[in-house]
Amino acid sequence: MSLKDHLIHNVHKEEHGHAHNKITVVGVGAVGMACAISILMKDLADELALVDVVEDKLRGEMLDLQHGSLFLRTPKIVSGKDYSVTAHSKLVIVTAGARQQEGESRLNLVQRNVNIFKFIIPNVVKYSPDCKLLIVSNPVDILTYVAWKISGFPKHRVIGSGCNLDSARFRYLMGERLGIHSLSCHGWIVGEHGDSSVPVWSGVNVAGISLKALHPDLGTDADKEHWKEIHKQVVDSAYEVIKLKGYTSWAIGLSVADLAETIMKNLRRVHPISTMVKGMHGIKEDVFLSVPCVLGSSGITDVVKLNLKSEEEEKLRKSADTLWGIQKELQF
Numbered sequence: 431m432s433l434k435d436h437l438i439h440n441v442h443k444e445e446h447g448h449a450h451n452k453i454t455v456v457g458v459g460a461v462g463m464a465c466a467i468s469i470l471m472k473d474l475a476d477e478l479a480l481v482d483v484v485e486d487k488l489r490g491e492m493l494d495l496q497h498g499s500l501f502l503r504t505p506k507i508v509s510g511k512d513y514s515v516t517a518h519s520k521l522v523i524v525t526a527g528a529r530q531q532e533g534e535s536r537l538n539l540v541q542r543n544v545n546i547f548k549f550i551i552p553n554v555v556k557y558s559p560d561c562k563l564l565i566v567s568n569p570v571d572i573l574t575y576v577a578w579k580i581s582g583f584p585k586h587r588v589i590g591s592g593c594n595l596d597s598a599r600f601r602y603l604m605g606e607r608l609g610i611h612s613l614s615c616h617g618w619i620v621g622e623h624g625d626s627s628v629p630v631w632s633g634v635n636v637a638g639i640s641l642k643a644l645h646p647d648l649g650t651d652a653d654k655e656h657w658k659e660i661h662k663q664v665v666d667s668a669y670e671v672i673k674l675k676g677y678t679s680w681a682i683g684l685s686v687a688d689l690a691e692t693i694m695k696n697l698r699r700v701h702p703i704s705t706m707v708k709g710m711h712g713i714k715e716d717v718f719l720s721v722p723c724v725l726g727s728s729g730i731t732d733v734v735k736l737n738l739k740s741e742e743e744e745k746l747r748k749s750a751d752t753l754w755g756i757q758k759e760l761q762f
């Protein structure tokens with residue numbers, strides 16, 4: 431008899447079942463690991479799988495998280511280069527790929543990351559054909575389209591983190607100006623994640639009080655208080671952080687975990703995330719842009735119809751044209 435047999439009287443032999451609430455993170459770089467730790471701290475999964483191509487780094491990250499098990503409530507943390515470790519995931523988060531260098535635009539990354547996706551996505555689909563795919567790698571709107579095309583998944587199950595982070599940054603900066611917590615500062619950044627994102631000034635409010643109604647110049651060049659600056663700061667945020675610390679990680683990790691919570695708990699909260707917008711706001715091509723989406727356990731079920739001004743819609747269409755111009759040249 432082993433020590434274990436001396437210690438324990440077995441009552442029931444469990445069948446070798448698989449996890450019920452499994453999440454996979456593909457890419458264990460700065461962003462992937464910030465997503466992983468944020469998800470673990472929120473107790474969202476009964477199993478977390480990590481995948482990367484750099485095996486030492488991957489195993490090191492897995493061991494480091496496993497050693498924290500006493501302080502976590504996710505009993506199984508696995509990793510591997512082989513996608514069999516991802517089998518039966520409910521949610522697969524893709525953060526793999528090249529990141530921006532100092533001063534590099536997100537759009538510049540595109541073909542490098544498409545080539546990486548051609549390997550990742552079919553493998554994810556093979557082992558978790560019913561999962562929701564949450565794309566974080568940049569340029570996120572184009573890569574969400576790429577993931578949708580390669581996976582063959584219905585559009586509601588292919589989600590881009592999109593402007594979820596941009597909107598969080600906007601609400602933080604708005605809160606700083608007003609001395610009110612971000613949670614109570616409401617504002618939506620929509621469209622393309624990054625350089626051409628569109629702030630919806632008409633919807634900015636605290637406690638339902640429209641800031642635009644109180645201060646009609648809000649968001650315009652005529653505004654003496656220069657509120658437009660906070661959107662510029664949002665656009666410049668990633669560049670600033672990358673210049674200072676080399677990459678961004680904590681805010682994107684936290685914002686992805688917030689999306690993961692909505693999906694895993696079927697919360698049906700509304701998030702500014704990237705979805706297929708063909709047919710909305712006069713957009714005629716297969717492009718993914720951020721709009722307010724109702725999110726739950728089956729993915730994106732609905733989109734809230736925004737009341738945009740004609741110049742805001744024009745900006746969305748311009749982003750859509752830019753994205754489509756790049757997408758139609760991509761080699762799958």
Ligand SMILES: NC(=O)c1ccc[n+]([C@@H]2O[C@H](COP(=O)([O-])OP(=O)(O)OC[C@H]3O[C@@H](n4cnc5c(N)ncnc54)[C@H](O)[C@@H]3O)[C@@H](O)[C@H]2O)c1
Nearest residue numbers: 457458459460461482483526527528529566567568677682
């Ligand atoms: N959507 C957003 O708001 C947002 C915010 C920040 C960063 N990002 C993007 O996230 C991505 C990751 O950024 P990072 O700072 O973590 O980069 P990183 O270089 O630290 O990590 C990328 C990881 O991907 C891995 N990888 C490369 N090819 C792979 C493959 N075929 N399969 C599995 N893994 C592979 C690398 O080994 C590396 O560990 C970048 O594209 C970045 O631009 C998006």
